Amino acid sequence: MEIKTLLIAPYPALEHVMEECLKIDHELNMHIELANLQEAIPIAKEAEKQGIEIIISRGGTAQLIEQEVNIPVVDIHVSGYDMLRVLTLANDYPGKKAIVGFSNITIGAKALTDLLEIPIEVFTIEDAIEVEPLVNQLKIDGYQLIIGDVITRDAAAKYNLEGILIQSGREAIFEAIKEVKSIYRMLRKQRLQMTIMQTVIERQLSDVIVVNGEGTIVYENWAIFDHTQVPVKKLINVIHQKNNLQEELDIIVTNQHKRIKQMMVPINLEGENHYLFAFSLLDELVEESPLHIIDVPTQPVIISKSERMKRCIDKIDSNLSNHYWILIGKLGTGKKQVSKLIHYKKNRGIGFLGIISAAAFLTMKNQIDSDIKSIYFNEIEMLSASELRLFVERVRKLHALGITVIIAIDTIDTEIYHSLSYPDFIRIDFPTLSxxxxxxxxxxxxxxxxxxxxxxxxxxxxxxxxxxxxxxxxxxxxxxxxxxxxxxxxxxxxxxxxxxxxxxxxxxxxxxxxxSIDKEYLQGTLVEIEKRIIDAVMEEEQYNQTKVAERLGINRTTLWRKLKQ
Structure with a gap:
């Protein structure tokens, strides 16, 4: 733990004492500036902008800084040891003596002078502007030695009086460092609580437990469930198995054989890792559901330096209010990645994206989980004419559930194109990489x-x-x-x-x-040329249709159709 701290020292000796103390205590990442009263304010404000977490100063300077910044300011108090030292030093000085300062100095000074019967008068001020007139009056009244803070010592010098500065010793410095650590621990705890609550509110989570890397529970809240659905030991095992800090969504089975969603959200606060686990019910999700659910917590990176891809992204940005999308592009052009972008931009990272084939969607009997905000459909080319009509009917009903429909096809198929009632869909044509x-x-x-x-x-x-x-x-x-x-x-x-x-x-x-394609393949009609090429590649790939489709840059469905021709 290194606490970003600034010491604004009103006098040079304080800087030297602090440096000596820091040789013993290494937890403070300390920066030191020399400034007194008003001249310290701009330094403090700039330090706050630069990420300083706590400021240390003394007396009136600390009080002024505290009024101008929104971070904690620790005042180095004048300890009893400090006051005893200065009173001992001044006791043998001839002539009338006075202590002038704010209440943080004068209250303790008065108690000691009364207790020890030391003949030194004590005067309390409430504002720095009172110092010079008071010191001037004390000179008129015959005082020869003035004891106090930096401003008091400077005023004494102005009126040709002797001045002694009440300095803070090592005891006071160590006490201030102790206070800095205590404040920092409290701030860290508050920041963690705020981060947790912000995550809970933004994600609309109800049942959560937060643990640190050692397995200590730092926060938990239960609404649907009575307690954590997974033992803390198992949660710690999940944490230890992760090699990176990435949010993950899982479907787990509880001891009561309930299938629930478990979301793990890592929270890194000032180098310390915490892990938020959120649990929620799944709406009748069966174990072998064809619907693949993914979370898209951050905006996917889509490269669009080319004019063709820029137009695709611009078209997406211009039509985000639409709920129906057709993504047209050959295999591997990035349709699924762009579907994540559409989902993220429409839902701002809230909710899940479902991925499913058109045929599997028609046979799916279970309900769609309420957290799914978008569904990406592929392999629509595999549907028969009657299945296509049924698919379109069911897709229309998704709009009532607030679900965005994204359909991917490899090429423009006239039958599919007309069945989808194109005017309702935003069409995005993807260029090939070439x-x-x-x-x-x-x-x-x-x-x-x-x-x-x-x-x-x-x-x-x-x-x-x-x-x-x-x-x-x-x-x-x-x-x-x-x-x-x-x-x-x-x-x-x-x-x-x-x-x-x-x-x-x-x-x-x-x-x-x-x-190696021979020129003879280029003889005849386009259909004949295409058939020769497919047959040759099929033979080379030992009739493995997946490999053939990859080599030819087409979808397996498209290959299947062409083989049937």
Whole structure:
């Protein structure tokens, strides 16, 4: 724990005493400035802006600062030891003596002078402007020695009187440091409570438990359930199994065989990790539900340096009030990632995104969980004409539940296009990666950084000549193919830079296969050419339709249709 602290010392000696104390106590990240009264205010205000958590000062300077800032100000009090030292020093001084200062000094001084019968008068002021007139009057009254704070000593010097500064010793400094630590602990606890409550309110959570890394419960609240649905020991095991601080959503089974949602939200406060677990009921979610539920807590990164992708993103931003979307693009163009963006922007990160095939949606009997705000449908091309009509009817009903419908298709199919009543849908046409070459470099950089963070790989840069190879390739698998290529490259590269040779090696087979297409394939009609190519690739891939679809850059459904022709 390092507490960001500023000492504003009204006199130089205080700075030196503090430095000596800090050699013993290392918990304060201390910055020291020398300033008194009004000149200390701008320093304090700037320190607050720079993230200083607590300010230490003394006397009138501390009181002035406290009125101007919104962070705690600790006043270094004048201890009994400090007062005894100065009274002992002044006791043998000839002539009339007086102590002048604010009540934080004079109350203790009066008690000691009365108790010890020391012949020193004590005068209390309420404002700094009172000091000079009072000292002037004391001179007129025959006083020769004035004891007090910095402003009192300076006033005595102005009127040619002797002045003794009441200094704070090590005892007072250590007491102030102790107070700083106590305030800091309280502030940390308050900040944690505020962070927890903010998370609970923003997420609309009701049943939560918060534990720290050691398993100590720091907060819990139960509404639906009587207590935590998972033993704290199991929650700690969940924490220890995580290698990174990422929010996660799980479906768990309780001891009572209830299926519930468990959301884990990490909270990092000043370097200390806490974990909020929220529990909520699922609406009749069966174990083998075809609906895949994901949470999108932060806005997905979509690279859109190219004009084609910029238009896609602009169209999304201009139509966020709409509840129906059609995403048209070949396999691997990023439709699912953009569906996350639509979901996030429409719902501001609240609620879940469901992913399901159109056919599975028609056979799904269980209710849709109330936390699902968007559903992404794929494989709509697999539906028959009658199934398509039923699908459209059911999709319409989702609007009443406040659910955004996002439908992904590979190409514009006339039957599907008309069945969906296009005017109700916002259509987003995705370019292939070869049609948005300006995005290849930033995409590669994004994937490189992501894999570096995820796997701890050493590669941090791609050479220019390697980037040129990436830009020259046709990318039949689109963005997903580039993603896989960069993943393979960072795992294979042991140095810091990915070069041309490695990229060429990884692309080699694909480049050769593309170049090996014989001219005879180009004879005949488009349908005949297409059939030859599909048959040849099917044979090379030993009739594995998944691999064939990947090589040809089409959806498995589209391949299936073409094979049936």
């Amino acid at each position: 049609e948005r070459k300006e995005d290849i470099r930033p995409l590669a950089a994004l994937f490189l950084a992501a894999f570096h963070a995820k796997f701890g790989t050493s590669a941090i840069k791609i050479k220019e000549e390697a980037l040129q190879v990436l830009e020259s390739y046709t990318w039949p698998g689109n963005v997903e193919e580039l993603y896989i290529l960069i993943r393979d490259a960072v795992k294979e590269e042991k140095g810091f830079v990915i070069g041309k040779r490695l990229i060429q090696q990884l692309l080699g087979d694909r480049l050769k296969k593309i170049e």
